[in-house]
Every structure is written in C-alpha cells, then in structure tokens.
Amino acid sequence: MKDSTKMVFRLHGWRVDRALHNYLYFVFYDTYVKGALYLTKGVVALLGRFSPTRHVARFIFDRYHAKVLSRGDLSKILQLEETVDLGPDTTGRIIPFRHANRIVLREPTHLAVMDCPCKLELDDPCQPVASCIAVGRPLVDFWLEHCARYHARRINREEALDIIERHRRSGHVTQAFFKVATGGSMGVICSCCPRCCVSMRATALVQRIKGAEGMSQYAPSGYKVARDPERCRGCGGCAEACHFGAVEVREGRRAYHPERCFGCELCVERCPEGALSLYLPEGGLLPLDLDLVREALAGGAR
Numbered sequence: 001m002k003d004s005t006k007m008v009f010r011l012h013g014w015r016v017d018r019a020l021h022n023y024l025y026f027v028f029y030d031t032y033v034k035g036a037l038y039l040t041k042g043v044v045a046l047l048g049r050f051s052p053t054r055h056v057a058r059f060i061f062d063r064y065h066a067k068v069l070s071r072g073d074l075s076k077i078l079q080l081e082e083t084v085d086l087g088p089d090t091t092g093r094i095i096p097f098r099h100a101n102r103i104v105l106r107e108p109t110h111l112a113v114m115d116c117p118c119k120l121e122l123d124d125p126c127q128p129v130a131s132c133i134a135v136g137r138p139l140v141d142f143w144l145e146h147c148a149r150y151h152a153r154r155i156n157r158e159e160a161l162d163i164i165e166r167h168r169r170s171g172h173v174t175q176a177f178f179k180v181a182t183g184g185s186m187g188v189i190c191s192c193c194p195r196c197c198v199s200m201r202a203t204a205l206v207q208r209i210k211g212a213e214g215m216s217q218y219a220p221s222g223y224k225v226a227r228d229p230e231r232c233r234g235c236g237g238c239a240e241a242c243h244f245g246a247v248e249v250r251e252g253r254r255a256y257h258p259e260r261c262f263g264c265e266l267c268v269e270r271c272p273e274g275a276l277s278l279y280l281p282e283g284g285l286l287p288l289d290l291d292l293v294r295e296a297l298a299g300g301a302r
C-alpha cells in the first residue's frame with residue numbers, strides 16, 4: 001500500500017467507510033462528481049415537490065460544502081508556514097455546517113494543482129481546466145501518487161496565486177471546500193462559476209425543492225461591500241461581476257442587497273473607480289482569515 005493511502009486510513013481512524021470514501025472520491029474524482037450531479041438532478045426532478053426531500057439535501061450539504069474566500073484571506077492561506085489544526089469548537093462561526101467543519105492545514109507549504117472534476121464534466125468548460133489546488137502535504141502526496149490521470153502536479157505559491165488570480169479576473173469565485181470524506185476538514189481551494197461548478201449547480205437545483213429555497217452548499221465569506229458614492233459613476237461593472245444577484249445598476253443608480261451578498265470580492269476588483277471595499281459587519285459569520293484563526297488558537301476566539 002502506498003504511503004499516502006496509509007495516511008488516508010490513519011486520518012479516518014476506525015472509520016473504514018470514510019477512508020474508502022476519501023480514497024474513491026479523489027481516485028475517481030470526475031466520475032464521483034458527475035454521479036453526484038446526476039443524482040441531485042434525479043432527486044429534484046422526482047421528489048422536489050415533496051417538502052421532506054429537503055432533509056436529504058441538508059444531510060448532503062452538511063457533509064460537503066464550501067466557504068467563499070476573499071482575495072486577502074486566500075493570500076494568507078497560501079503564505080502559511082505552520083500547521084493549523086482547529087476543530088468545530090473554534091470554527092462554528094466560520095464554517096456553519098454540522099459535520100465538515102475543521103480547519104486542518106498540515107505542512108501547508110506543500111501545494112499541488114490538478115484538473116477540476118466539475119470542468120471535466122462539461123464539453124466546453126472555462127479554461128484552464130487545471131484549477132483545483134490542494135493545500136497541505138497529506139493531500140498533495142495523495143494526489144501526486146494517485147491522480148496522474150487528472151494531471152496532478154506540484155506547484156509553488158506563486159503559481160497557485162497566479163492560477164487563482166487568472167480565474168478571479170475572468171469572474172470566478174474562490175472557494176475552500178470542506179468534506180466529511182477528507183476527515184471533515186478543508187483540503188482543496190478551487191475557482192468556481194455557476195456554469196462549471198457542480199457545487200453551485202447543485203445548490204441552484206436544490207433550491208427548487210419545496211422548503212429548501214434558501215439552502216446553499218457554500219457559506220458566505222463573512223464580508224459585505226461598502227461603496228464610496230463620491231467615486232461611483234454608475235457604470236454597472238459590479239452588477240456584471242456578481243453571480244449572486246446582490247447588485248443591480250439601473251440608469252446609473254446602484255442597489256445593493258447585502259442579504260444576497262457572499263462577500264466574494266469580485267465586484268470590488270472589477271470596479272474601475274476603486275469605489276468599493278469589503279468590511280466585516282457585526283455579528284455575522286467570520287471570514288476564514290488566518291489572523292482570526294491564530295487568535296482562536298491563542299485562546300481568543302470571538
């Protein structure tokens with residue numbers, strides 16, 4: 001057995017079912033993701049009008065989901081030198097899901113990229129297809145040993161940041177994925193759009209289920225957007241950048257709906273006038289900001 005396979009079994013302790021799930025998930029990445037999407041489509045088509053179906057969706061979403069990252073928070077993750085291991089007691093306000101809610105970044109200077117399984121599912125996906133980034137040595141070693149068919153390769157920080165920056169410039173949201181299959185913790189950072197990303201497509205499908213209208217497979221970053229009215233000239237760039245319908249610009253007048261905003265920061269980067277900025281509102285979800293995480297590690301969780 002390969003060392004990285006043994007690592008997977010060690011990670012899950014006695015839960016052989018979860019270790020196998022983890023193994024199969026990455027070894028058959030595209031087949032798994034495609035199967036999950038078709039299953040969701042089938043369930044929504046057949047059972048979507050029955051309200052109890054929302055419990056099935058909740059069961060899955062608690063175990064597999066994403067946290068939207070601002071550019072600054074992403075940067076801090078890619079600059080991380082030391083291992084971070086935080087359990088649900090300190091992450092409840094960052095990752096508001098029941099089962100997959102640990103921030104574990106072991107030996108985080110190890111990075112790898114491979115083909116995104118969501119993009120492999122499409123005939124004409126956004127480019128480049130290689131956009132899933134593994135952070136931390138255990139997952140990187142596993143990908144390098146098992147995922148040659150997805151062109152897994154080691155990268156450095158500059159290349160990781162470059163891949164994500166290119167995607168952000170073409171309107172892709174940066175997300176960290178958490179799942180029970182990887183020990184309940186974060187492992188992969190990806191660049192997502194509603195057309196390619198199976199997580200975003202599954203969320204749109206599940207929201208058609210009776211009683212599941214607000215359910216989402218991705219958690220907001222925690223930030224909201226402030227606008228400087230002196231600078232804004234009503235060009236509409238921010239509305240075009242937003243995938244979540246949180247901004248509308250009509251006849252030069254901008255309307256912002258904070259309850260729909262996921263704090264992805266794409267509009268801030270798109271604004272040609274520098275009129276927008278992120279802020280952290282009181283009492284909402286906390287961002288996956290490693291400075292806050294360090295505070296939590298030091299015993300100062302907010």
Ligand code: SF4
Pocket residue numbers: 227231232233234235236237238239249254270271272273274275276
């Ligand atoms: S992109 Fe900037 S300048 Fe244009 S409408 Fe939005 S906030 Fe105003």
Ligand code: SF4
Pocket residue numbers: 225241242243244245246247260261262263264265266267268
């Ligand atoms: S308003 Fe801006 S930060 Fe909020 S979701 Fe839309 S693009 Fe992202």
